[in-house]
Amino acid sequence: MSLSRRSFLTRAAATTSAFAVLPLLSGCGRAETGAYLNEVEGYGPLRRDSRGLVDLPRGFSYEVLSQTGDSMSDGLLVPGDPDGMAAFAGRDGLIRLVRNHELMPDEPAKSAFGENGERFARVDASRVFDFTADGQPHPGGTTTLIINPDRLRVERQFLSLAGTANNCAGGPTPWGSWISCEETLLQAGELARYDHGYPFEVRADADGLVDPVPLRGLGRFRHEAAAVDPATGIVYQTEDDEPGLFYRFIPDHPGELWRGGRLQALAIRGRPGADLRNWPESANPVGVGSRLEVHWVDLEDIHNPDGDLAARGIAAGAARFTRGEGLWFGESELYFCCTDGGPARLGQIWRYRPSRFEGYAQERSEAGLLELFVESTDARRLDKCDNITIAPWGDLIVVEDGESDQFIRGVTPQGHIYTIGRNAQSDADGEYSEITGPCFSPDGTTLFFNVQKAPGRTFAVRGPWPQRSLASA
Structure with a gap:
């Protein structure tokens, strides 16, 4: 991470002491009934939020x-279903938060343009990627929020990518942009003029709509997340599908993804087509902590007209994953989630350490290593891990898309899980929406995340983050 641990501790301590703590109720909160199970202390028990939005530990706000x-x-209007996002340093000390919206063409009621498109005239139609056959703009895309970190207030927010579909997660790039990924295989027809299922790049410093250029070289599939190795410019990608692959894109020109490159899928040495789901029917399950040497399979026909790219990759030797979701790059390694992996189908977190020769012929003599880092067998511990980020002190921050309560979890470098927060507001049917898009401010003092529905909201959390760093020292 670019933020040093020492500077994180200094800045976080100063910010925490200056930020007023939101009053929280104690005693009878739902979050204190044993719905979660901590393996390490974390920040202490969750306390019931008097506003009924997010339960947090004492000292957090x-x-x-x-x-x-x-x-x-x-x-325009803030679109619905906020999902993946990342925070970037802006001008004059401001923070730029680029946020996805996971919307399909048949969800106009959640559109930035209004339910009947009455606000569409406010935008340049040439910067809207796609429309339905009857001329309705696709509601998916991104918004950008410009935030004053001193007051934690939004100074401006605006639409920055328009006309895409089901923008789920993605990832930040080292050159200051956000890769926004379409999680769909929508084809041209009544709902679309073009095929969908591509990533798009959004500059963090853009002050309005960017030109919507699909990054076709990164393949067409149900994209979830992306992460870029700053040392090589290689883009790693997850696929929210079953079966699904774990991909890497080796660009012909690092930092210029639109210019093409090679798309490959991860395979396990000596185990062609390895089933890494660890479901009861999976042969040769992988144990937690097991490290596997990998190689990479070249993929053909990556525009995937028949929706069978993963099946073809597995037939060529690629490893089989299930529902790949969140993905984040740390210190010379990356982590990614498989939401329903494991024998209980409660989720897996994998760690990949690239070879010193990643992307070059020499990697045959020194392979990258894949490790099963966490596998949940108890929903109180971890339930359907989804989006992920890495905290400045080195722990993983993981959010859930589970069956009931939705928690924010921390995972230590030893793989031990603790609980940071809980979505406390349900919808009219008593359902608790998934939490999405965790990311930290550039100075490491603020955790941003979304609650996707009922209604969609974007939150900023501050608190005694250094306590975890000191506890694990």
């Missing part, structure tokens, strides 16, 4: 930055 349906600075 939050602000709601943005909510679905709010008016934005460009005259």
